[in-house]
Amino acid sequence: MSFWISNLDRRPIPPDTLLPRSCNVCIIGAGLTGCSLAYYLAEYDVPDVLLLEANAYVAHGATGRNGGHLSPSPSRLDPQIYNFDKRTTSLVRAFLQSQEEVVQRGCELYTTGLLSYKRGTAAVEDHAVKLAERFPPMEGSRLVSDTTPIPSLQGTHQKAILTDSGAQVYPARLVHAMWEAAQRKAKEKGLLLTTVQRKVSQVVEGAVLTEQEERIECRSVVYCGNAYGLHLLPSWLQAIVQPVRGQCVASQGGLSLRQWMSGSWTDEGGDQYVIQRRSDGRYILGGKRFLAPHQDVGNTDDSTVDPTVREALQSVLKELHPEAVVEFEWTGLMAFTPDGLPVVGEVQPGYYVLCGYTGHGMVRASGCAEALARVLSGMADSLKGLIPDTFDAARFRTV
Numbered sequence: 001m002s003f004w005i006s007n008l009d010r011r012p013i014p015p016d017t018l019l020p021r022s023c024n025v026c027i028i029g030a031g032l033t034g035c036s037l038a039y040y041l042a043e044y045d046v047p048d049v050l051l052l053e054a055n056a057y058v059a060h061g062a063t064g065r066n067g068g069h070l071s072p073s074p075s076r077l078d079p080q081i082y083n084f085d086k087r088t089t090s091l092v093r094a095f096l097q098s099q100e101e102v103v104q105r106g107c108e109l110y111t112t113g114l115l116s117y118k119r120g121t122a123a124v125e126d127h128a129v130k131l132a133e134r135f136p137p138m139e140g141s142r143l144v145s146d147t148t149p150i151p152s153l154q155g156t157h158q159k160a161i162l163t164d165s166g167a168q169v170y171p172a173r174l175v176h177a178m179w180e181a182a183q184r185k186a187k188e189k190g191l192l193l194t195t196v197q198r199k200v201s202q203v204v205e206g207a208v209l210t211e212q213e214e215r216i217e218c219r220s221v222v223y224c225g226n227a228y229g230l231h232l233l234p235s236w237l238q239a240i241v242q243p244v245r246g247q248c249v250a251s252q253g254g255l256s257l258r259q260w261m262s263g264s265w266t267d268e269g270g271d272q273y274v275i276q277r278r279s280d281g282r283y284i285l286g287g288k289r290f291l292a293p294h295q296d297v298g299n300t301d302d303s304t305v306d307p308t309v310r311e312a313l314q315s316v317l318k319e320l321h322p323e324a325v326v327e328f329e330w331t332g333l334m335a336f337t338p339d340g341l342p343v344v345g346e347v348q349p350g351y352y353v354l355c356g357y358t359g360h361g362m363v364r365a366s367g368c369a370e371a372l373a374r375v376l377s378g379m380a381d382s383l384k385g386l387i388p389d390t391f392d393a394a395r396f397r398t399v
C-alpha cells in the first residue's frame with residue numbers, strides 16, 4: 001500500500017447516503033480533480049452537485065499513490081503551460097491559506113524548488129539553450145550549472161533547470177481538505193453537495209447509469225476518473241487516452257535532511273523523480289517504468305508491483321542515501337495522451353472531461369477544475385483563455 005494511504009486518517013464515503021434521481025452537476029471520481037471541482041463549484045454558488053466515487057474512500061486513486069511533487073514543469077518549453085502550472089500551484093496555496101492551521105500543517109506543503117536535468121547526455125545542453133531563449137516568460141525557472149554552488153541530487157556536474165516554485169505536498173490530505181471544505185461551503189450557502197459510493201457504468205445523454213442499474217438525470221456530467229474509468233469516455237477519446245502504470249517506493253523516515261531540492265531527472269535509466277519529505281526525512285522515489293514489460297503501458301493492475309522496477313528504484317534510493325531502505329512500495333494509474341497533454345472540455349453535449357495529466361496531475365488538476373467551475377457557474381462562456389489551448393480535448397476529435 002502507498003505511504004500516503006497507509007498514514008492517512010481515511011475518509012470513508014457515507015455508505016447509506018440516498019442516491020438522488022437527478023442533479024445539476026454529476027462529478028465522477030473523488031480524487032484531486034473531482035474534489036477540486038466540488039470545492040470550486042461550491043465557491044461559485046453552483047447548487048445540487050452529486051459526487052460519485054467507486055471506492056469506499058476519498059483519494060484512493062492516483063492521488064493517494066503518487067510521488068508528492070507539486071511542481072510547475074518548464075520542460076515542455078511552453079510558457080502557456082508553465083504559467084498555467086504556476087497558477088494551479090498558487091490556487092492550491094491560496095486554498096490552504098484559507099484553511100485552519102491544523103489542516104495546513106497536515107497537508108505538509110513545502111516549497112523546496114525542483115531541480116530537473118538529464119544526466120550524461122549532450123541533450124541537456126540543447127535543452128538548456130532552448131530554455132534560456134524563452135526564459136523571460138518562464139519566470140521563476142533558471143539554469144544552474146556546475147559553476148553554481150547549488151548541490152544537485154547526484155553530484156554537481158550536470159547543468160540543470162531549477163524551478164523555484166517547485167514544492168512537495170501530502171496529496172491525499174490535500175484532497176481530504178478540499179472535499180471537507182467543499183461540503184462546509186455548500187452547507188453554509190444552502191447549496192446541495194452529496195457524495196455517494198457508486199461505480200458509474202455508463203454516461204448517456206442527460207444521465208449517468210450505475211453498476212446497480214440506477215439512473216440519475218443530470219444537467220451536466222464531468223468525468224474526473226483519470227485512467228480508472230476510461231470506458232466512460234466517448235469512443236473517439238477512448239481510442240486516444242491510455243492507462244499507464246507508475247511505481248514508487250518510500251524509505252523509512254528519520255533520515256537526515258539534505259540541503260537540496262526535490263528533483264526529476266532522465267538518464268540511461270529513464271525518468272525518475274524524488275522528494276525528501278521535509279516533515280520526516282523520508283524519501284519518495286518513482287519512475288523506471290521502462291524496465292517493466294511494455295513500459296507498463298496498458299497495465300491497469302495497481303494492486304501489485306513490478307519486481308524489476310522495484311530493484312532499480314531500490315538501487316537509486318541507496319545512491320541517494322546509503323542508509324535508506326524501502327519501507328513502502330506501490331503502483332498507481334496515469335492517463336496518457338499521444339502528445340502528453342491533458343484532455344479538457346465538453347466532449348458531448350453536457351458531458352465534460354478533465355483527464356490525461358500523465359505524471360503532472362498535481363499541478364494541473366485543480367487549475368482545470370477551477371476553470372470548468374467558472375463555466376458551469378456561468379461566470380465564463382467557455383474554457384477559452386482559462387486553460388492552455390493545447391489542453392482542448394477537441395484536438396483529438398475526428399468527426
Ligand SMILES: Cc1cc2nc3c(=O)[nH]c(=O)nc-3n(C[C@H](O)[C@H](O)[C@H](O)COP(=O)(O)OP(=O)(O)OC[C@H]3O[C@@H](n4cnc5c(N)ncnc54)[C@H](O)[C@@H]3O)c2cc1C
Nearest residue numbers: 029031032033054061062063067200225229246332361362
Ligand atoms: C505512481 C504515480 C506517481 C505520480 N507522481 C506525480 C507527482 O509527483 N506529481 C504530479 O503532479 N503528478 C503525479 N502523478 C499524477 C497524479 O497523481 C494524477 O494525475 C492525479 O492524482 C490525478 O487526479 P484525479 O483526481 O484526476 O485522478 P484519481 O486520483 O485517480 O481519481 C480518480 C477517481 O475516479 C474514480 N473513478 C474512476 N472511474 C469511476 C467510475 N466509473 N465510477 C465512479 N468513480 C470512478 C476512481 O475510483 C478514483 O478514485 C503520479 C501518478 C502516479 C500513478
